[in-house]
Amino acid sequence: MSTPSKVAIVTGASQGIGAGLVAAYRAAGYRVVATSRSITDSGDADVVAVPGDIADPATAARVVEAALERFGRIDTLVNNAGVFVAKPFTEYSVEEFELMNATNLAGFFHLTQRAAAVMLEAGSGHIATITTALVEQPDEAVPSGLASLTKGGLQAATKSLAIEFAARGVRVNAVAPGYIKTSIHPENTHATLAGMHPLDRMGEVSDVVSAVMYLEAADFITGEVLHVDGGQTVGRTAA
Structure with a gap:
């Protein structure tokens, strides 16, 4: 009897890093539940699209239900969906x-809580969360107080959950990217953003995807925040 393929849930899956993750997990033989507000059916029978706002607990419930009803298991959750607004802290609106x-x-709480319960019952699983290098390497040119408040909280939760779940077979890790070439960065900003990394280039979607897939396969790693930031958190080179 063949072993059923593993199942990954990917949030923010309709474009950029999320779309890259869906493709990478499929290439690795996983079946995937892909969710975002604008997700559509890809035509791949082993990818289930669940549209919805990840901040809504009902979306999280539908995603987990879809994984279990269609595939009968959940092995991995990648919390990729996120919002970043860069502005001076005193100018943020309540909205x-x-x-x-x-x-x-x-969004992290509602889906991770539900998916983790399934993994813990099975005695195995992996949770990976995309954060940002700005949590540990703030930049005056990119004010990011709310990113640090929210994404920094996710990095802290990554370590806490890694310890909480370790003895029960579920690993928890994070990837903290620098500036990645996605649609949120207009092309006319790329030269400036490249210069913010010691390696003097922006990251590619494939750089982040490769880091997540490395952690996926690294069974002896948990509680890790893997920096994919061109050296930002190491320091600065001479101007």
Whole structure:
């Protein structure tokens, strides 16, 4: 009897890093439940698209239900969905605060809680969360107080959950990217953003995807925040 393929859930899966993760997990033989507000059916029978706002607990419930009803298991959750608003801390609006908390924190909580319960019952699993290098390497040119408040909280939770779940077979890790070439960065900003990394280039979607897939396969790693930031958190080179 063949072993059933593993199942990964990917949030923010319709474009950029999320779409890259869906493709990578499929290439690795996983079946995937992909969710975002704008996700559509890909035509791949082993990818289930679940549209919805990840901040809504009902979306999290539907995603987990879809994974179990269609595939009967959950092996991996990648919390990729996130919102980033860069502005001086005193200029954030209440609406921006609520948006970042809803997507970055509530979205993580609702889905991770449900998926982790399934993994813990099975005695195995992996949770990976995408954060940002700005948590540990703030930059005056990119004010990021709310990113640090929310994504920094996710990095702390990564370590806490790694310890909480370790003896029960579930690993918990994070990837903290630098500036990645996605649609959120207009092309006319790329040269400036490249110069913010000691390696003097922006990251590619494939750089982040490769880091997640490395952690996926690294069975002896948990509680790790893997920096994919061109050396940002190491320091600065001479101007």
